[in-house]
Amino acid sequence: MSLKRSELQINLATNIVIISVSMLFATLFMGYAIYRTSATVWPPMGISRISLVLPSLSTVVLFISSFFCYRVSKNIRKVNFPNAHRNLNLTIVFGVGFLILQGLLWNQMKNTGIYVSSGIFASLNYAFTWIHFAHMVAGLVGLIYLKRVLKPETINLQTKTKSVENFWYFLEIVWIIMFVTLFVF
Amino acid sequence: MSGGYNEIHPEPTTFWSKYILSFDHKVIAKQFLWYGIFFLGVGGLMAILIRWTLANPGIPFPVLGNLLFPASGGVVPPDTYSMLFTMHGTIMIFYAITPILIGAFGNYCIPLMIGARDMAFPLLNMLSFWFAFLSGAVLLISFFVPLGAADGGWTSYPTLSTLIGSPGMGQTLWCVAIFLFGVSSTMGAVNYVTTVITLRAPGMGYFDMPLTIWGLWLTAILNAIFVPVLGAGVILLILDRVMGTTFFLAGASATSGSGDPVLFQHVFWIFGHPEVYILILPAWGIVSDLLSFFSRKPAFGAKATALSMTAVTVLSTLVYGHHMFTTQMSPLLTQSFMTLTMTISIPSAIFFANWLGTIWRGSIRFDSPMLFSLGVVFVFGLGGLTGLHLGTVTTDLYLHDTYFVVGHFHYTMAASVLLGGFAGIYFWFPKMFGRMMNETMAKIHFWGTMIPLNGIFFGMLIVGYGGMHRRIYNPFVYESLQRLIPVNNIITTSALLMGAFQLVFLYNFIASLLRGPKAESNPWQVGTLEWTIPSPPPHHNYDVIPVVKCGPHELGNPNLKTGRDFQYQTEELVEA
Numbered sequence: 001m002s003l004k005r006s007e008l009q010i011n012l013a014t015n016i017v018i019i020s021v022s023m024l025f026a027t028l029f030m031g032y033a034i035y036r037t038s039a040t041v042w043p044p045m046g047i048s049r050i051s052l053v054l055p056s057l058s059t060v061v062l063f064i065s066s067f068f069c070y071r072v073s074k075n076i077r078k079v080n081f082p083n084a085h086r087n088l089n090l091t092i093v094f095g096v097g098f099l100i101l102q103g104l105l106w107n108q109m110k111n112t113g114i115y116v117s118s119g120i121f122a123s124l125n126y127a128f129t130w131i132h133f134a135h136m137v138a139g140l141v142g143l144i145y146l147k148r149v150l151k152p153e154t155i156n157l158q159t160k161t162k163s164v165e166n167f168w169y170f171l172e173i174v175w176i177i178m179f180v181t182l183f184v185f
Numbered sequence: 186m187s188g189g190y191n192e193i194h195p196e197p198t199t200f201w202s203k204y205i206l207s208f209d210h211k212v213i214a215k216q217f218l219w220y221g222i223f224f225l226g227v228g229g230l231m232a233i234l235i236r237w238t239l240a241n242p243g244i245p246f247p248v249l250g251n252l253l254f255p256a257s258g259g260v261v262p263p264d265t266y267s268m269l270f271t272m273h274g275t276i277m278i279f280y281a282i283t284p285i286l287i288g289a290f291g292n293y294c295i296p297l298m299i300g301a302r303d304m305a306f307p308l309l310n311m312l313s314f315w316f317a318f319l320s321g322a323v324l325l326i327s328f329f330v331p332l333g334a335a336d337g338g339w340t341s342y343p344t345l346s347t348l349i350g351s352p353g354m355g356q357t358l359w360c361v362a363i364f365l366f367g368v369s370s371t372m373g374a375v376n377y378v379t380t381v382i383t384l385r386a387p388g389m390g391y392f393d394m395p396l397t398i399w400g401l402w403l404t405a406i407l408n409a410i411f412v413p414v415l416g417a418g419v420i421l422l423i424l425d426r427v428m429g430t431t432f433f434l435a436g437a438s439a440t441s442g443s444g445d446p447v448l449f450q451h452v453f454w455i456f457g458h459p460e461v462y463i464l465i466l467p468a469w470g471i472v473s474d475l476l477s478f479f480s481r482k483p484a485f486g487a488k489a490t491a492l493s494m495t496a497v498t499v500l501s502t503l504v505y506g507h508h509m510f511t512t513q514m515s516p517l518l519t520q521s522f523m524t525l526t527m528t529i530s531i532p533s534a535i536f537f538a539n540w541l542g543t544i545w546r547g548s549i550r551f552d553s554p555m556l557f558s559l560g561v562v563f564v565f566g567l568g569g570l571t572g573l574h575l576g577t578v579t580t581d582l583y584l585h586d587t588y589f590v591v592g593h594f595h596y597t598m599a600a601s602v603l604l605g606g607f608a609g610i611y612f613w614f615p616k617m618f619g620r621m622m623n624e625t626m627a628k629i630h631f632w633g634t635m636i637p638l639n640g641i642f643f644g645m646l647i648v649g650y651g652g653m654h655r656r657i658y659n660p661f662v663y664e665s666l667q668r669l670i671p672v673n674n675i676i677t678t679s680a681l682l683m684g685a686f687q688l689v690f691l692y693n694f695i696a697s698l699l700r701g702p703k704a705e706s707n708p709w710q711v712g713t714l715e716w717t718i719p720s721p722p723p724h725h726n727y728d729v730i731p732v733v734k735c736g737p738h739e740l741g742n743p744n745l746k747t748g749r750d751f752q753y754q755t756e757e758l759v760e761a
Contacts, residue, residue: 005191005383009305012379020371020413027417027455031432031448038445117429120444127424127432 007159014163018170021135025174028128032181035120043121048112050105050125055183058101059176065094066172072146073161084150091168092143095136102133128178132171139168191302191384193725206315208307209724210292215617216314217288218610220321221281222694228276231269233684236641238266240670240677242659263658267336268355270656272324274339275359277599278464279366280321285606286467287370287408288317291377291401293617297715297722298395300386300731305379309372316369320362327358335359338656340453341422343433343446348426357426360419367416370408377405386714388733392488393754395713395737399491400470403498404463411459411502418452447512454505462501464598465565468605469494469536472558474737475608476540478711479555480547481750482741486539493532493539500529510581519578526576533569537562548741552709553627557608560635561601564642568596571646586656589649595642604634607690614697615704619721622701626693633686640679648672712753713737731755 036042043049068090075084106126114122142164149160197203207213234253237246238261245251250259261269292310296303304310327334332353337345341359344350381402385394394402424430431444477484484490506514506522514522540562549555571593574580584590607630614622648669653660660666707716714731715722732755739752742761752759 009379009383012382013306013309013375016375016378016409017371020374020409023410024413024417027414027452028421031417031421031452034445034448115429117431120431123424123430123432123444126428127421127430130424131420 007156010156010159010163014166018167021170024131025177028131029177029181032124032128035124036181039120044119047114047118047121050109050112050114050183052183054101054105054108055179058098058105059179061094061101062098062172062175065091065098066169068094069143069165069168073158073165076150076158076161079152081150081152085147088143088147088150092140092147095140095143095168099133099136099140102129102136105129125182128182132174132178135171135174139164139171142167191730193302194307196724206311208303208311210296210304210307210310211617211722211726213310213314214289214291214293217284217292217317218617220314220317221283221285221289222691224276224280224284224321226691228273228281229684229687231273231276233680234261235266235269235273236677236680237261238269238658239660240674242661264333264336266658267338267656268328268334271335271338271341271359272328275324275335275363278339278460279363280324282464282598282602282606283366283370284317286464286602286609287373287401287404288314290397290467290471290606290609290613291373291405293613294395294397294715295377295380295401296384297616297718297726298398298713298737299381299384299389300714300727300733301380301384302726302730304376305383306376310376313369313372313376316365316372320365320369323358323365324362327355327362330354330358340457341419341449342453343422343425343449344435346422346449347433347446349434357423360423360426364416364419364423367412367419370412374405374408374412377401378409381405386731386733389754392491393733393736395470396473396484396487396490396494397467397470399494400466400468400473403494404466407459407463407466407498407501411456411463414452415456415460418449418456422449447509450509450512451505454508458505458508459498459501461594461598462498464602465605466494466498468561468602468609469565471605471609471612472561473536473540473543474713475554475558475612476543476562477738477740478709479550479552479558480544480740481550482543482547482738483736484539484738485542485545486535487736487738490536490539493536496532497529500525500532504529504576507576507581510578511585523576523578527573530569530573537566537569552611553622553624553631554608554612554709556628556631557604557611560604560631561608564596564600564604564638567643568593568598568601571596584649586654587649588645588653588655591655592642592645592647592649595645600638600642604638607631607634610694612709613715614694615708616715616720616722618698618701619704619719620697620701621704621708622697623693626689630686630690630693633689634683637679637683637686641676641683644672644676644679648676710749710751712739712751712756714754717753717755734758 068087071087072084072091075081075087106129109125114125116122116126146161146164149157194208197207204212234246243260245259246253246261254261254265292304330353332355334355335341335346335351337351337356341356346356381398421430421432425432425434433446433449434444435446473484473490504522504526506518507526510519571589574584575590575593611622611627651669653666653669661670704720706719717731718727734756735752735754735758737754739758741750742752742759744759744761745752
């Protein structure tokens, strides 16, 4: 009974955290919508569009990371801990890869003359990716925590895995929305 | 530890684990209480400085003036005046009311009143306090940086809050402090919502929860949803100030590209209007319970009260635009927001009528918690009614940014919440500290607060209606406002009186803590779960998790054969 309750608590808390963080990103996207719809030209005159290569690569890398993350909980359900560890390592590696790609993206933006202070277009691109980056770091901390507790005797292991996994998926969804809104259109 | 199995935690043995880094919800509640009382004092002193300046422009503030403002000979300088009203609002809302009403009562009451041994996540609970502590420290540090603390108003509208309006570090630290406080509030909200849903004692349905818990629970839901909205706003403001982005810079203030200062207002009020209810819902809950307890009869329409509070919670998310009628909003939108705002009157009127129904023909005991609760009924009535003028477009256009607004929101957010907070402190003090407060001093404190409080806030309504704008250092340079000097003097005298009477509370609080008479387990003779255990409760609250068999307001039943006029929630319901 009490184990079930603690599982419910962890699930509930994770969902509340995801709702809270969703509200933060929703606010950012609301701002984006206002700036975007009130602009006559987008990107503003004199600013070049950001190349899609690095954002697309980031999307693919994050997708692969999420795929391995999905495999982790599957492995745990089947009590296959060696595979769970391997897939978790891969999730983390691809997650770190995503962060590196973000660094490259900022460098590329700078090299093409899009500086932080270059106006609202640059503000949106830098700030949104920074804020998402910060959440990705938090997600990675969750994955590293999971790595530490990934052993059969851990209480509520499946629930904890599911929680970290859901947060990771959530960040991927946010990135996909950012990819489409900031970079594609 | 953080799993929360509702099992008995081992009792801490060291000073640090017991009092500083405690996981115990009761200790964390007391930490929040001390924190809130400290900031109440700081914010209160600022209020006195503001009022002194308005009543006596150019005259040094007595005693403390030369110490605080030596360069101006003890007179509050104009730039400091802006900092004072900014930080007074910020401190009172985020650092005094929130910690006391939500941090202290939430932490103390939720587990005890629902029959749990602690919060669902005790570690998160501890972190929530220390994030709040860090936030408070950052805010206080901001007074000592070059150019001083934030001075763009508690709403921090750009461009006042951008580098153009506030070039110093103070505004940046304000944003950081608010963000950290938001993290703390969100942590608390996660805990409160989860605890109420998962750790209620067996037999306790949602409508068997005391209305205090309803208020705190709904507050936590609003916190979880809307605090991150402000979080996003202040992050963007920090980036504008520190990194050079241009989210809120427009026109000549933006060197390139163009942001939108009004967007911050939207973001602020999407959070800010629910924030009003975040602050007041716990007070409503406490008052709804206390009116029943001290009238010795069941809460009239308790379910309707709970549902009305829920309806207000939902509606509070849809009305923020009434704060922005003067921003050239489309008339279609202003009318929509006005209609939705007026709709809040319906559930508000329901629970207000229920409060009156509860005390109607009750055997009222005028103990201090009841006096303060009745005070809330009165001041919230006034605050609510004056809100109608501001929710209506036509009158708001005239009254916007006047002292009428200041009077209105002080009646609702300050007076109601402050009196509700005092009601809660007087009511749960015996349970918290195992000692009784002095009742005579409590009553002196009540009248010494209630009468000047109305002198202050009703006076503000009058001068606001007379056309006096808020946030002006010396409004009386305008000849048309000089006729309002006498009313302003009454307001300031009332403020000084009210401040003085808070010393009675402080003395009573500390003296009772040290040598007040020992409290029985149930000094107020009520039936909610926390009164079934000793005062103060043991570390683990309940030896055996209680089983709930009836509601929290079973009082005054003539068929009771126990010699008491109330039932504990653990007793089988005796039909009336």
